[in-house]
Amino acid sequence: MPVEPNYFQQYQHADIDELADVIGELLQNPITVEDADHKLIAYSSHGESTDEARWSTIMGRRVPEKVLTRLWKDGVFQELLTQDDPVHIPAKDEIGLGKRVAIAIRRGSDVLGYIWAQEVNRPITREDDEILRQAARVAVSRLIQRQGKRKAEEQRRKEFLWELLLGNHSSEAVIRQKADTLQMQLPTSYLICIIEAAGARLDQYLYPLLMRDKLLWVVDGSQIILLIGLSEAKKDKSDVLIRKVEQFLADSLGKLEAHVTEGRQVIAGYGRDYKSYTDIVKSYREALHALKIKKLFPQENEGIHGYHELGIYRYLLQLKQWEEEQGYQNERLEKLRQYDRDNQTTLLTTLETFLDAAGKVNKTAERLHIHINTLSYRLRRIEEIIRVDLDNMNQRAALYLELKIAKLDGEQ
Amino acid sequence: MPVEPNYFQQYQHADIDELADVIGELLQNPITVEDADHKLIAYSSHGESTDEARWSTIMGRRVPEKVLTRLWKDGVFQELLTQDDPVHIPAKDEIGLGKRVAIAIRRGSDVLGYIWAQEVNRPITREDDEILRQAARVAVSRLIQRQGKRKAEEQRRKEFLWELLLGNHSSEAVIRQKADTLQMQLPTSYLICIIEAAGARLDQYLYPLLMRDKLLWVVDGSQIILLIGLSEAKKDKSDVLIRKVEQFLADSLGKLEAHVTEGRQVIAGYGRDYKSYTDIVKSYREALHALKIKKLFPQENEGIHGYHELGIYRYLLQLKQWEEEQGYQNERLEKLRQYDRDNQTTLLTTLETFLDAAGKVNKTAERLHIHINTLSYRLRRIEEIIRVDLDNMNQRAALYLELKIAKLDGEQ
DNA sequence: AGTTTGTTTGTGAATTTTCACAAATGAAAA
DNA sequence: TTTTCATTTGTGAAAATTCACAAACAAACT
Numbered sequence: 001m002p003v004e005p006n007y008f009q010q011y012q013h014a015d016i017d018e019l020a021d022v023i024g025e026l027l028q029n030p031i032t033v034e035d036a037d038h039k040l041i042a043y044s045s046h047g048e049s050t051d052e053a054r055w056s057t058i059m060g061r062r063v064p065e066k067v068l069t070r071l072w073k074d075g076v077f078q079e080l081l082t083q084d085d086p087v088h089i090p091a092k093d094e095i096g097l098g099k100r101v102a103i104a105i106r107r108g109s110d111v112l113g114y115i116w117a118q119e120v121n122r123p124i125t126r127e128d129d130e131i132l133r134q135a136a137r138v139a140v141s142r143l144i145q146r147q148g149k150r151k152a153e154e155q156r157r158k159e160f161l162w163e164l165l166l167g168n169h170s171s172e173a174v175i176r177q178k179a180d181t182l183q184m185q186l187p188t189s190y191l192i193c194i195i196e197a198a199g200a201r202l203d204q205y206l207y208p209l210l211m212r213d214k215l216l217w218v219v220d221g222s223q224i225i226l227l228i229g230l231s232e233a234k235k236d237k238s239d240v241l242i243r244k245v246e247q248f249l250a251d252s253l254g255k256l257e258a259h260v261t262e263g264r265q266v267i268a269g270y271g272r273d274y275k276s277y278t279d280i281v282k283s284y285r286e287a288l289h290a291l292k293i294k295k296l297f298p299q300e301n302e303g304i305h306g307y308h309e310l311g312i313y314r315y316l317l318q319l320k321q322w323e324e325e326q327g328y329q330n331e332r333l334e335k336l337r338q339y340d341r342d343n344q345t346t347l348l349t350t351l352e353t354f355l356d357a358a359g360k361v362n363k364t365a366e367r368l369h370i371h372i373n374t375l376s377y378r379l380r381r382i383e384e385i386i387r388v389d390l391d392n393m394n395q396r397a398a399l400y401l402e403l404k405i406a407k408l409d410g411e412q
Numbered sequence: 413m414p415v416e417p418n419y420f421q422q423y424q425h426a427d428i429d430e431l432a433d434v435i436g437e438l439l440q441n442p443i444t445v446e447d448a449d450h451k452l453i454a455y456s457s458h459g460e461s462t463d464e465a466r467w468s469t470i471m472g473r474r475v476p477e478k479v480l481t482r483l484w485k486d487g488v489f490q491e492l493l494t495q496d497d498p499v500h501i502p503a504k505d506e507i508g509l510g511k512r513v514a515i516a517i518r519r520g521s522d523v524l525g526y527i528w529a530q531e532v533n534r535p536i537t538r539e540d541d542e543i544l545r546q547a548a549r550v551a552v553s554r555l556i557q558r559q560g561k562r563k564a565e566e567q568r569r570k571e572f573l574w575e576l577l578l579g580n581h582s583s584e585a586v587i588r589q590k591a592d593t594l595q596m597q598l599p600t601s602y603l604i605c606i607i608e609a610a611g612a613r614l615d616q617y618l619y620p621l622l623m624r625d626k627l628l629w630v631v632d633g634s635q636i637i638l639l640i641g642l643s644e645a646k647k648d649k650s651d652v653l654i655r656k657v658e659q660f661l662a663d664s665l666g667k668l669e670a671h672v673t674e675g676r677q678v679i680a681g682y683g684r685d686y687k688s689y690t691d692i693v694k695s696y697r698e699a700l701h702a703l704k705i706k707k708l709f710p711q712e713n714e715g716i717h718g719y720h721e722l723g724i725y726r727y728l729l730q731l732k733q734w735e736e737e738q739g740y741q742n743e744r745l746e747k748l749r750q751y752d753r754d755n756q757t758t759l760l761t762t763l764e765t766f767l768d769a770a771g772k773v774n775k776t777a778e779r780l781h782i783h784i785n786t787l788s789y790r791l792r793r794i795e796e797i798i799r800v801d802l803d804n805m806n807q808r809a810a811l812y813l814e815l816k817i818a819k820l821d822g823e824q
Numbered sequence: 825a826g827t828t829t830g831t832t833t834g835t836g837a838a839t840t841t842t843c844a845c846a847a848a849t850g851a852a853a854a
Numbered sequence: 855t856t857t858t859c860a861t862t863t864g865t866g867a868a869a870a871t872t873c874a875c876a877a878a879c880a881a882a883c884t
Binding site: 343345370371372373374377378381 | 860861862863864
């Protein structure tokens with residue numbers, strides 16, 4: 001293995017702009033240096049041949065949004081965030097992006113920024129990768145200070161989110177003002193989403209996704225709490241927005257479940273969407289509620305994350321508590337349970353399966369592995385024993401509720 | 413019209429026993445006088461020919477229970493209580509009751525007692541009726557004092573019931589003791605039933621029924637509150653007892669509705685059955701709740717009176733209140749309502765009918781007077797618009813609940 | 825005017841549900 | 855042991871449901 005030369009020996013103390021020029025000279029191509037938030041930090045001054053993406057970046061002092069979106073979509077950033085080596089990116093003419101190479105500037109697992117090298121004057125080969133690796137290493141010290149400031153800001157933003165989650169602020173105006181001083185732009189519509197994983201480094205694994213969507217988040221024990229913005233809530237198109245959340249969750253859970261093979265306890269829930277930021281407490285509580293229900297009824301709520309999708313489960317805990325306060329005990333179900341015990345039957349399970357199948361005898365018999373006439377007999381029996389009319393929606397719904405409430409005791 | 417002689421002219425100041433003898437002599441038959449509670453007050457002393465019923469009555473100083481039950485069943489008391497004339501009763505050998513004639517002793521609408529004349533020595537004809545009428549009139553003054561005492565006792569019992577209803581007593585032992593001092597025997601199992609009629613003299617119309625079942629009751633405005641005993645709650649035979657309550661209600665409501673033709677607002681509700689008398693508050697509250705629900709959803713709960721039969725309606729008020737506290741507004745239903753307004757459709761009604769029919773398309777289409785394919789189209793539309801899966805019981809039940817909750821606002 | 829869109833109704837075939845009746849099974853009671 | 859009872863399964867026919875496809879219609883839009 002040949003010993004690579006130390007390209008930046010004599011530039012250890014050069015400032016960041018000088019460094020960009022040096023890299024540019026070594027690679028004979030235009031260089032751009034950005035921080036983790038894609039704000040322009042430095043760029044090489046030689047050479048006029050520049051594509052539209054670089055031009056816009058320099059003029060706007062930030063990488064244009066559409067370029068970022070595209071690169072996230074193509075998985076470029078995912079690569080950059082997860083590996084130490086330079087990433088070679090083919091040209092993407094639709095967004096005015098020429099062929100280039102990029103590398104992340106990182107300290108430990110933190111990404112401080114990126115170095116971009118355009119390929120215009122000459123191709124950048126694998127041999128040049130070491131130059132970029134060294135350049136990234138040298139750039140670290142220049143970015144650390146900036147990073148410190150950024151971290152402190154991030155920290156203050158997280159504290160602010162906690163305040164919002166706990167409902168410390170009562171006035172919308174005060175919230176907006178504080179958000180301004182923290183240079184946060186609050187989405188017009190938002191919701192709170194919680195992802196919980198047993199013993200996983202949640203923020204670590206989700207980092208690329210969090211960065212991609214520029215989410216505000218805090219970690220609380222084994223939970224990560226996310227403020228997700230629903231940019232434009234046009235008319236009846238809220239469905240589309242919710243589907244974006246579901247997409248995000250699918251991505252996140254997929255990624256996490258790959259990592260957390262052991263307990264595989266990865267669950268997520270989110271509250272309803274609100275516009276006023278005094279309602280953030282509500283959305284948070286709703287997300288927590290959804291999570292709680294998903295733990296209590298995992299099968300019943302598989303694939304469901306939104307509080308608005310919980311159906312009757314939304315009421316269950318409350319109703320349970322109410323029944324207890326009233327000293328109500330369900331005689332009908334107890335009667336069935338007793339009958340089952342006395343006669344070694346399974347009428348209660350039969351009833352639950354029947355109700356879960358929304359009264360479809362076919363589906364019910366199938367799930368229970370019994371003849372359809374057996375089912376019909378059992379249902380008739382149930383109607384006789386607990387004196388109920390299963391064709392009556394009121395009674396059906398009531399029984400359904402009662403059954404699910406009873407399950408909360410683990411009595412089943 | 414011949415002027416009837418005044419048979420009791422010279423006995424105006426005779427005591428009650430003497431009176432019985434006089435009547436006996438006039439009719440040449442054995443006489444028994446009872447108070448309203450069928451306790452023996454006096455009996456004629458001549459003549460040995462006496463049937464088993466009279467003999468038991470005199471020996472036990474009260475009319476035997478089985479005789480009373482039979483006479484109530486045959487409607488004899490109903491007649492006695494509602495008319496001033498003597499009632500001629502055929503022999504009922506199975507209970508040892510010979511042929512006899514009876515008349516109620518009444519002051520105004522209050523029944524103070526009864527005079528019974530057995531037919532053994534000679535038949536008692538219509539001509540003798542006037543003798544009994546006059547005898548009943550003369551007996552009034554002898555029974556008034558007794559009646560006063562009885563009324564005071566009744567009054568104290570009613571006050572006691574009120575105390576129980578309002579939960580003033582916390583100890584079962586104290587309650588039992590007080591019941592003893594008031595000479596009340598509390599049924600082992602009981603429930604509270606309330607009948608409400610707009611402007612009717614409830615206790616008046618129900619008097620025969622109340623007497624028959626010896627119920628404890630109080631009147632509260634337009635409501636009459638009844639403590640109904642369920643004598644022997646053997647094993648799983650509670651159904652039979654409840655059916656007795658239903659029978660009583662059917663009788664009562666039938667009678668009342670005949671009288672209250674105007675507003676026809678006669679409703680009834682009853683709570684669950686309890687054994688401990690500290691629970692009487694619960695049963696009372698449940699009865700009130702049932703009544704309230706029946707007012708809010710008259711059609712939905714037609715023919716239903718028991719709190720235990722309310723189904724989901726039992727939860728509705730609580731859920732409504734809870735939703736309001738949470739500031740929850742139902743977007744799904746609102747969306748449908750909006751669609752209906754925009755397109756002059758009736759999807760909301762369609763949905764409700766469908767759910768009420770427990771998902772039977774046939775019944776639904778019939779009730780809506782539409783083609784079954786129209787219904788199928790509408791349901792598909794509903795599923796699209798509010799993004800719901802009507803085959804899913806959770807969603808179905810949730811929608812059902814939401815619909816009924818929404819109806820509480822009168823928003824429909 | 826024609827076109828589009830959402831709604832209603834019709835037809836027909838495959839499938840499911842409902843119901844009545846009968847036979848087989850197994851466990852408990854006589 | 856037989857008898858009884860509750861349960862399961864089978865058969866078959868009528869009724870109801872589901873689904874695809876098409877025609878008719880009215881209101882809104884171009």
